Every structure is written in C-alpha cells, then in structure tokens.
Amino acid sequence: MKKISFILSILALVGLLGTSCTKKADIKGKTLNMAVSSQVKGMDPIYANDRYSSNEVARIYEGLLEYHYLKRPYTLVPNLAEAMPIVSKDGLTYTFKIKKGIMFQNDAAFPEGNGRELVAEDFVFSIKRLADPKLQGLGWWLLDGKITGLNEWRKKYTELPTVDYEEEVEGLKALDRYTLQFKLAKPFPQFLYALAMPFTFAVAKEAVAKYGNEFLNHPVGTGPFAIKDGVFKQTKKITYVKNPTFREKKFPCEASAKFEKEGLLADCGKKLPLVDRVIVNIIEEDQPRWLNFQKGKVEYVSVPKDNFDTVIPDAKNLSPEYLSKGIDLMVSPSLDVTYTAFNHDLKLFKDNVKLRQAMSLAYDVNTSNKLFYNNQAIPAQSVVPPGIAGHIENYVSPYRGNGSPEQLVQAKKLLAEAGYPEGKGLPEITYDCPSSTVTRQIGEYFKKQMAKIGINVKVTQNPWPELQKKITTRNVMAYGIAWGADYPDAENFLQLLYGPNKAPGANGSGYNNPELNRLFKVAAVMQDSPERTALYEKMNRIAAEEVPWIYGVHRQSFVLKHSWLKNFVNSDFDAGIAQYLNIDKKMKIEMVKKL
Amino acid sequence: MSLTSYVLRRLFYVIPVILGVCFLIFIIFSVVSPDPTISMLGKHATKAQVLELREALGLNKPLYIQYFDIVKSAFTFDFGRSWSTKQEIFEMIKQGAIPSMTITFPAFFLSVLLSVSISLFVAFYRGTFLDKGVVFVCVALMSISSLVYILVGQWFFAFKLGLFEISGYEEGFPDVVPYVLLPIIIIIILSVGPDVRFYRTVMLDEIYQDYVRTARSKGLSERKIMFKHVLKNAMVSIITYVVLRIPFLILGSLLIESFFGIPGLGGMTLKAVNSSDFPVIKAMAVLSGIATILFNVITDVLYVVVDPRVKLN
C-alpha cells in the first residue's frame, strides 16, 4: 500500500506539471492587461469613492464632462454633453445640452435586450440616486448643500419608507429630452469638476429597477467598454470587452505642446476604444505585481518605491538593463501632498507656533526624498502642489527643513524660545501613521529627525479606520498622512486647513486660523481668476509660515510601461483612460522575447 | 447509546457554540473595534453622514438588540450584504470557497499521502540514521517562516525560473493549474514537517505496545506488522488529526492568497477584519463554528467506524 500511494503521488505531481505547460489559445484582437493594487468594491458609481473603484466604473459609465486626455493643465471638455454649459450671470444656473444618439449598452434590463438612447432625465435620476438617503451613496459629500432642493428632498425621504424619484427637485431638472438644468443653492465654482467625477455618471433606471441590490454587479452604461458576460464577479480579475454600440468618439487631434512633441497624436481621429479587451488584474502585494510586469504579463505598472534603484539608478534615467528591454519610465507630478499634522486641539501645539516651526526646521526633507522617493519627489513648501493656481513658483518657506546645520541651530533656538530648551519639559510626542512597511519606515525617519533637537517621538502604526477614529476622537498628537486632489483646484487642498472643516471633516488637524478662514470663505465662491489666484497664494503663504503641519513632499508618480503600449499619459484623474490606449501587437511579440 | 442519537446530541451542541461565537464576535467587532463607517466613507466623512450611515447599518440600536439581531441572522443563515463591497455575502462565500479549496484540498490530500508514507517509512527504520535524518529535515523545514517560503518561492521558481505563473487565478481545469501549482507545493512543504513528526510519534506509540511485541514474537514480518497492525491502530489518532484540519482548509491560507492573487476566503476574511466589515466577519465566524462542530462529530463517528473498541460516551 505504501508503494502504491507513493506512485500515485508522483503520478499526480507529474500530471499537474505537465499540464502547466499548456499554451494559451491565441486570442483575436488587442488586449490591454493592467494590474491594480486594491480590490474593487462593485460597479455602482455612487459607491465608487476610492480611486480603484472609480477607475473601473469609468470604463463602463460616462458623465457630462471629462478631462481632456492630452491637455495640461487639466482641462474639462464635454463628454456626454454637447458643449460646455451655459452659465447664468449669477453663476447659479448651469444649462447643458446632451448629445443626441448616445445609446446605453445592450442588456437584458431593456425590452428585447436593446439599449435605449440616453436622455437628460437619466442624469436627473442618477444624481437623485446619489442623494438617495436609503442608498447612502458615498459620494454625497460632493453635492451636499450644493443643489437647490436636493438636500430637502434627501431629508424628507430619510424619514419616509420609500423614496419618490418622481418628485421634482428645483435645482435638478430635465427641461426637455436633451436639455438638463442645474440650479445651485450657492456659488460653487468647482461644480463642473463634480460632473467629471464618476459619482455623477449616468446610469439606466431600467437596470437599477431590474437588478435592485445586485445592480452593482450588472453595470449598464454608455461607455466604451462593457463587462464580459454582463456580470461583475468579485474575483481578482475583471475582463471588459469593447462595447459594440458605443457611439462614434474619436481620439483627440489636439494636444498640449509637450504631448504633441512626444508623438501622442499618432492615433488622431481613430474611433475609440482602440483595444478590444481590457483585463484588470488585482494584485495587492508589491512583489507579484512588479514581477508580473517584468514578465510582460501586464503592460504597465506604477513603480513600487523600493524598486527605484534597480530601475532608475540615477536621477531620471532607466538602468540600461530595462532600456534594452524596451521599458519606458513615465514621471509626472501628482497633485498631492504628504505631511505630518499637529493636533491643534492640544494646547501644546495650538498656541506654540515656535514649537511647530522648530520641528519643521529639524525635519530634513531632502534626505527623506532620497530615501523614500529616490529624490524624485518635490519637497513641499506649503500645502498647494505645483500644477494648479495657488502654488507659488520658486517660493521657499522659511521653515522648510532641508538638513542644513544652520537650520538645526535655528531649530534649537526656536525650541528654546518655545519654552523647551533642548527638548526638556516636552512630553513624548506620539506619531501615528497608517500601517504599511513604507509608512513605518517614514515614521522611524521622523523619529530620528526629531531626536536631533532632543524631542522624543513614539511611532505607532494603525490600520486606516483606527487612524481615522483616533483623529476624529482627537486621540492623536502628530500623525503622518497624505492628501490627493479630488479635482484640480487649490480649494481642495486649502479646505484641509479651513477651521469649520474640522473633524470629522477634512481638517483633521483642527487648525483654526481666523485670517485664513476669512480668505477661504471669500475665495470659495469665486470663479477662476487672477484675483482668486492671489487669494489662494496668500493663503498658501500663511499655511507655510504658520506651520500648521510639517510638510513632506509632493509626490511624483512613476509608471513603467512596455514599449508596445501606446498613447499612455499619466494622470491624477485617470478615470476613463483605457479607451485611449493602444497595443502594438507585433512589437509585443518581438519584445516579450527579450524579457 | 445508538450512533444516531449520539450524533444528534453532539450536533445540537452547535447551538451554544454559535451563541458563544456570536457573543465573542459581537464584543470584539461591534463594541471594541473602530467605527466601520469611517473607513466606508473615506476621507470625506462628515459628521452628518457618519451618523446617517450608522443609523442605516443599525449601529445606534441598543447593544442587546444588536446582539439579538446577530444571533437571529446566524441561525437563519441570513448573512446579508458586505458593508464595504455591498455584495451578497452568501455569493461571496460561494465564489471564494472554490479558489481556496482548489489549493487547500489537493495540497492536503497530497501532503497526507506523502506524510503518512514518509512516517511509515521512518517508523520502520526507527532509530537508524535514516530516521534521524528525515526527522531532522522535517524539523528544519518547519523552522522557516511561511512568509519566507512564499517570497522566495515566488521570486525564484515563478519569476526567475519561470516554472509557474507568478500570481493570479483562472477558473476551470487545466487553465487553473499553472496558477495553483506553486501555492500547493508550498503548502505541502509547510505541512510535511509537523505532520510527519506527529504521525511518526503516533506510530512509534503503537510500535512499542505489547501487542506488537507479541505479534513479532509470533513470527510476523516487520512489514506486515507495520501495515496490518501499527497503521490500523494509529489510524484513530491520524484520522482525528486529519479530519479536524478540514474546516481550516475551507478558509484558505491568508498569506498564500494575498501573494498569489487567489480570490479566496482567507483574503476575504482578512479584508473584512481590517475594515470592520461586520456582516462578513460574522458570517465567517459562524460558518467556522459550525464547521468545527460538524467535523468534531464526524471525527468521533469515524473513530467508532475504524476502531469498534472505542465506546461513545
């Protein structure tokens, strides 16, 4: 019996090994393979409040506006809308005309399975859904208090058992089949950005009615792709196929100068999408994601922090090994900022600007840039990142620590003036951060920096909800965190320091500066203009000099892509970019051999 | 007492255990753990929305009512939907169980075969250099962390040598094979060490029994003794050990699933625990409780079947 079982085991293993060498059948058409690092929640736009989910939603659904793929600074252009809206003089009424002939994809939810034409009423329905109190849409914050009558509608139906979508909301009306009108309760200059965010994308009420609670697994949109077999499964691989009834949308023929120079207009005028299939692989761990890219299993990947030196040995050049394999590095600035926030509800930090300034001077951002971002990030002087109005070109904050000995002396002096010479009398400062290997290392680095002036720091890692809870219950002293832009407007950053936004709002530190608050209120209702930019810059300076936070860096995003992937442009708002990407099949076959 | 009434009585034990499991889970994840609404609402959580969401999730009800609801849903198997993904939990479990089991069951089956064979072999040659050598190798294998096997295995065998897929999962045989082969091998390596040691001990326990000496003095060949007597009597302990492991096979290995991109239950549970996704946590804990009891009973029944001397009690 022993012999038999041994033989059986060996046969089984051989059999398994043998079948592992089966080659995949050749698939017709072009397939785009990508890897993302986080699970996707489902395909319902109103719940897509993280970047990963919203990117997936944007493959199938579309909105009134989108960001022009090839223009920087970020520019909004019409997508489902025929043109940019007509805005009333008081800035409160926005009227859109919807493009004609846009079809929802074919799905069993429609009579005989044929998708019908998109109409203005669909947006009314979709946005009401975002406001629907029974659904608890996670993107509601975007429109909360903004549209006339919508908050009242939501409040009314919070109490009642069922929600009436037929009831008219003053600020959200379809004037006729193709005309949509919004009325704002108060000026909201960032309103148009909201219409480019997946939360406000158009869904079909037939699909919602038919699939009910399972609607998040049966996306029915107007976009360039559809889910294979019509059903989204919660697996680690999502497959999309070209939407056969997608309207005639062409690859742009205009671009910012730098993109034009890079030859990105090669596919100008071609019908979108350019690939037939998109496969999204969800790979949470860095190692397998990176290894899969190196083997050519995915076309592009964002570079894990620690692989920099192998790939990018010096400043911006790829190591020769990767160049010979045709791998390209794309570096582009991110609209974000990393920082260490002080809890301003603590007397220790609230009234002691010198203490904060001292700590900021002691923090050597240049070494941290080298260690954690391979010197590619941009040391942050203040809260607004480069690339949007409000950022001050060439401004250097007087409290930007850069590791120089003079600054160390100044830091120690300020510390003494703050009442804690050489750190004496200062309690141990706790530093909370999210729990990942990288954030832990950043925390340890912070501790080392503070030790230089005699300040004791204790680093504690927390899972994300725990960190949020600590911030909300003010159970923190200092914490390390980052903020990425929701839309390309400095308001999105400055609101983090706006007093009334304190926890559980976006202003986690609880910073409250009456001057900054006043300026913010004024700027918040202004459209983009030189006057508003001046206000933004003024606030930015205050944010630098008052050191409500110790600023870290504005990160760059690094994407490595294979030579056969065409048209790739990195974007902070990359919802819906898959339709513009192209694959050179012949080149892929050739280059994969070299890998 | 009859087998049936014994089995029924043991199965009824599920009830107090589920009550206990629900209570423990409730204390840990509803009372003590961080607020789930915050991770759900993300960076834009406003006080108003947090309150609204808490209300919608039933978190503002008094504690004893919440506990009652939990118990009720546990017994009716009405697990509801995940708070973070809004998917139906029952579906999630169904979808996740298959990938998990695609790895754990073959690994389990093969490693049991392998381990039992090796330990028979080693018990046969007990005391010799071969015995000590094999035991040493097993123990050495056991002394390396599973994370190390995963990292090195993936990097070296899948990536450098290209023998297997780096990560991912395909449905259907044989497409799934290149994705699960390496995880299965790693699990086998991880199990062989402790298993062989355990089976070996059990078999040696039997070998030193009097009846074996008697059998030997009667002239039975060593081989026959191993198979006819030792193995058969060791079966009782082996079966207990093996069967009791089965519930854990369904859960899947957490680390393996994370690194190899397997969409299984292990990863699902970890995600739920990290985001305080209570309905999923509750579902997994309840199912785990039921599975434990179920397999305890199965083990006892198998005891009786294999060794009639054992009395139910």
Place this chain on the structure above:
Amino acid sequence: MATNEQESKSLWHHAWDSLMSDRTTVIAMSIVLIYSVVALLSSTGLIVSDWSKEVGPSYAPPSSEFLFGLDIFGRSVFAKTVKATEIAMSVGLVTGILTVLIGVTLGSIAGYYGGKVDEVLVWFYTTVSSIPGIMLLISIAFIVGKGLLAVYLSLGLTSWTGLFRLIRGEFIRHKDREYVQAATAIGGGDFRKIFKHILPNVFHIVIINFSLQFQFAIKSEVILSYLGLGVQGVPSWGTMINDAKLELARGNWWQLAAATAAMMVVVLAFNILGDSLRDALDPKLKGK
C-alpha cells in the same frame, strides 16, 4: 506518598541523563542557552546598543566590511539581527508562560472538577478555537493597541487551546487513579490533590508543550508583523522578513537571509529539544 516522590525524582533524573547523552540534544540546548544569553546581553545594552546607528550607504550588500549588509537606513543587518533576538526570546517566553498558565489552570479545573464546570470550560474552549485565528489576533490589537504587548496577548490568548485539551484529558485520566484516591482517603483537599499529586505527573506534557509553544510564537511573530501587529521601534525578525516584501524583487536578499537563518537555528533547536524532552519524559515511550 514517599514512593510517589521518589518515583518523580528518578523520572526527572532519568530524563536529564537521557537528554545529556544525546549529542544533538545537547547542541540544541546549548543553542537555546546562547540565544538566551545574547538576548539578555542585548536587552541590557551590553552589546549592539548602537544597532540603530547609520554605518554606511543605504542597502549596501554583504562584504568584508558589512558582514550581513545594510538596510534601507544604512544600519547593520547583523546588529539588527542580534538585537532582534530580544524580541524573539521574549515573545517565546512570555507567550509560552501565558499559554501554560491559562491552559494548565483551565485544563486542570475542567478535568478535575468535571460536571458543570467542565461543560462551561469546554464550551468556552470550543467557542474560542472555532473562531478563525486572524479575528482573535487582530481583535487584541483593538484593545491594547499595537506593539509588543499586543503580540504577547494575541499569541498567549489564542494558543492555550491545545494545552487545555491535553491537560484536561490527563486530569480526567488521573483523577480516578489509585494514588489520587489514596490522597482523598487521608483527607487531602482538592487544591492539594491538583497541585501536589496530579500535576507533577502531568507536568512533562507542560514542558514539552512549552518548548513547542516557544518556537511557534517566534514563527508567528512574522505573521503578526505581516498583519500590521508587529513591534514598533525595535527590530524583530518578523519586521525584517516583512521588509523583504519590498526588497527581494529588487535583489536585496541579505536582510531576509539573516533573519531567516537566525530564526531557523533557534526554532530548530527548540523543536529538537521538544522532541528529546518528549522522548525522555513521556512514560509511554519508556519501553524503548
């Protein structure tokens, strides 16, 4: 009674002799001893007190200058590995003691008293052991936060179940034995019987279990680090191995290798020790 004590003495004596006679066991014991001494020296700062000092460039590979290479902050991997011995040995020790305390106390009470007490304890044991491990592990962190305390408690509060079952089983077997009945006859109280009579006869299981728990705890610390429950501020083999998640794919293998090797040696030693202890102490194997 006199005979009983004499029996015990010669059992331990006998065990010690047989342990000492096996060369592998002696080596294993020496290794454990060496690691313990290193941990002690390191914790008092007599060695590697400057482990956190930056001694060279980030990620320098092993060379004649840097024995095991350097980590991301330019710190000596060798120094970190030695310093991490503290965490490993303390985790093993504290967890082992916790497991023994809880497992033996509950197990002996359950096995000895039987009846309702036993039922309640067995119910509690079944409940705890049927909940998936991760839930319990992470839940402890909710209460006590992260760090060493969380590691001690998570492991201690989840590993006692095996020992509980064993001890309870033994107590059930022993409590009706003659020597216990004899003790009752001469008026011995429960406490006395548990501690002075039964427990010594069952103690070999505790010792074997302790040594196995020790190594299990050291290995588990790696998983706890992965789950984000690891120690902060001081290096541990678990955090070093977890750092390899980011390092290995770019070819930096030395931190992983050092931590794995250091852990493997001591875990191996404990496993061998556990086996030898079982061979020496388990009365069932006396016939060898």
